Amino acid sequence: MNVSQGRSSVILLIFFSVGFIFLIRLFTIQVIDDSYKASADDNAIRKVTEYPARGLIYDRKGKLLVYNEPVYDLMIIPKQAKNTDTAQFCKLVRITSSEYADLFRKAKNYSQVKPSIFIKQLSVETYGTLQEVLFKFPGFYVQPRTLRKYPDPMAAHLFGYIGEVDTNITKKDPYYKEGDYIGKSGIEQSYEKVLRGKRGTRTMLVDVFNREKGSFHEGKFDTSAVAGQNLTLSLDATLQAYGEKLFQNKVGGVVAIDPSSGEILACVSSPGYDPNLLVGRMRTKNYATLLFEPTKPLFNRALMAYYPPGSTFKLINDLIAEQEGVLFPNTAYYCDGGYHMGSQTVKCDARHGSLTLQMAIAHSCNTYHCYVFRSTMDQKRFKTSEEGYLNWRNHVLTFGIGKRLFSDLPQELKGNVPSVDYYDRYFGKGRWKSSTVVSLSIGQGELGITPLQMANTMCIIANKGYYYVPHIVKAISDSAGISPHFMEKQYTDVQAKYYDIVIDGMESVVESGTAAGSKIKDIVVCGKTGTAQNPHGRDHSLFVGFAPKENPKIAIGIMVENGGWGSDWGAPIATLMIEKYLRDSISRPELEKRMFEGVVLPKIYMEERLKEDKKKQEKKDSLATKAIVAERKK
Amino acid sequence: MRNQGGILQNIDRWMVVIFLLLVAMGWVSIYASVYNDEHQSILDFSQNYGKQAIWIGGSLLIALSILIIDGKFFAAFSYPTYIIFILLLLVVLVVARDVKGAVSWIDIGSFKLQPSEFAKFATNMALAKFLSTLDIRMKDLKTKIVSLLIIGLPAVLILLQNDTGSALVYAAFVFVLYREGLSGNILIFGFLAAVLFVMTLLVPKIVLFSVIGGIGLVFYFFVRKKRQNILIIAAGVLIASAIVFSVDYAINHVLQEHQRTRINVLLGKEIDPKGAGYNVNQSKIAIGSGGVFGKGFLQGTQTKYDFVPEQSTDFIFCTVGEEWGFVGSFVVIGLFMILLWRIIYVAERQRSQYSRIYGYGVACILFFHLMVNIGMTVGLAPVIGIPLPFFSYGGSSLWSFTILLFVFIKLDAYRLEILR
């Protein structure tokens, strides 16, 4: 019993020691240490968020493309806002007293004690006059924020835009608080974590006169904001601006990539818009306006619009056939103006006579390529057409077609290469064969390829068999570099030795073939024109290519909606951009002038434009007022 | 000596009064911590204090029911209760999964039952039952192993729910085992292990190993004449190194990022006032700003302005510290100390071994919660989310502590009926 008596005392002793230690600790922080008592009755504590500057964005030559401009949010803590002279206040911030009441009620409903935004993004003048008298209005203070600014408006689709976080995001990611901004598309979205930096907080003491009396507890609990990291893009601003200028009054997209690295040099989607429109208080209003434009300027055609690749796709078919061992440089087929299957005929533009591969590419002979496709799909080793088709389709996928490339641009779409299932459903299982789907040989039918994918296939041919995943960011400040994902060679399953004859064919296309009108003196451009059938109107004009032939520096894919032949608009614009990039001067001023001035607006847009103009103006006005009211209410 | 004055006659008033005081003060603090101008009614059921009022009503009913139940019941049903709660913990583990992986309750209608809270009570019963069995000796290895299993099983299941805090509570049972005859060395060993644990985090491993080796060498020169002692020293050095290694491994591979950060912040290795250190800093500001007498009821700014996180659950003590100052903190800690003393005192007067062991279990569980919870609000313990008994908002926690305590009160009231 004695032993256990001792043991119960030991246990009690331990209990009491801990209790005693707590009391000493509490005595220290509550009674001895004065520093915690800084919040006396007449002081209030205010937590001020320090918003970091978002990272800047430069082009590949170090030209500043995106920077920040300070703006000021007027904040309120309803509980501290007492005895406000509303008349004077409303006059200062230019709102009516009923608007004031609305805003105040809204802030109060959010929280009595937590700060919220009363008026977003005060103009510099309002801020200036308000700042001097703000001490008269306890509970109100000004929170500096920054807005994006684009000194040379371009590449709006690439940059994307920033918007306020919604509740979906604040629920998912604890970093974001109500009122925060987040990248919502483009680079701003895909590099959000890099660009945003790290928020800081200061706990300030504020006296009854609404004056900050200094940092609470000597700033011990403060954290400073860390600015976002800067991005250097692979984008060539000169080339981008040039591409956008060439595309004025035209609809479509062009992507240029450096094949040796996968770096995107230019990425134009037309029509574009001034990125400065989607910034600040006017964002909502302008966004609505852009959304209603019939030409859909918010739609990033370079990454999202896919069209049948037309004749540009013949190159891929040739490569696959070579790899399959059914096509050789000297393989000859006879063209009598079309490819005949029973009663049906795939027409050719001319009677080309007997052709070998290089000339078939140069003159874009449909007949020849129908034979090529058939020989690929109907090999003896395949028991069914499905098998032959599947084999062909798997080759196509390795060219980055029909699948996402996973570039660092978030809106990228995967295009389309029809699946076996699709044809089974469409024609019935076992009821289709090579002749049924022969339009694939000339890039028509259900195929869909985006300009980004078109440019990427040119990287593959320029590199003779591989590509780097296209990417727009070249370097990130304070960081080891971009993702290794962009450094790996992605191989196709066509061996390097098969590319030379196709490249020779592409050289002939520009030298003497379908794109001969777009030849550049002293630069050997390898290219291929294409025309995408358009059931809704005039065909789309396509061109793919790279240059120079030896040691290629730029690969390009372009699509001009309703532009007709590939040689009409696609090839001239693409070769002008190639020349601009490689030489920075243009040897063909007349062609350039013609391209600048050309208007290739789809008919439907033109009509709609006139019709809509009136309506739009009315809508614009009412939307504008609505947007302003909505903005204020926030 | 038959019980003649009804159930309320023989109950220990000290414990009941302190229980009522703590629950009342807890409710007042919850009210103060979420009070704002819009919700002033004390029975607003959309607010935590309104809901807590319901929980308190329920807990009083539970307390009364326990006092009515026959005292024989508890010892007899110890094992079944234990098994039921082990099964419930398994159910939670299997059924109640969530994307976050940390869900530890079972929904029964709108009521959320948290088996991990009640499992403490069940474990205490089972342990008391086992150790009070005739001819059980603490010295036997078998006794030690079975005790460890009884305690360890629920702890491991709770750990698997990702609720490290609630699992750690089971360590408190070591005091019960000590009281029942486990060697005192285990406490000393535990203490040394804790010191080594902290050292592993603070001191580079090379330095630590040199120090351990150095101490071993010094001892070796003192006692080298006796062969047996040399073996003990060698074993000591080995065990110490093993602890260092395993702690290092656990910190880097077993603990999750946020837990690792919390420990580092506590030890001053990492300064991150906005991140992991945020809660503790805010809580220290709130308590420290209370001064000697506090700011007065509902006058706290820190806790009310949402600067303190989880102010009505894990950080409820901040409200006490801020609004009632050092005096209020002193009273609360004092009340807990008196309660602990009273439980030990009453446990020692039991004739039934079961009741005594059970009583010690109650004291140890309460003590552990108190130590970790208040320790974390004043920055002396890592931020491990376990509630302050009787104070913190939450039905499962309040009810489980009520049951834990009142079963003991009942066992004590019943002691006079046991004829041995």
Ligand SMILES: [Zn+2]
């Ligand atoms: Zn032909």
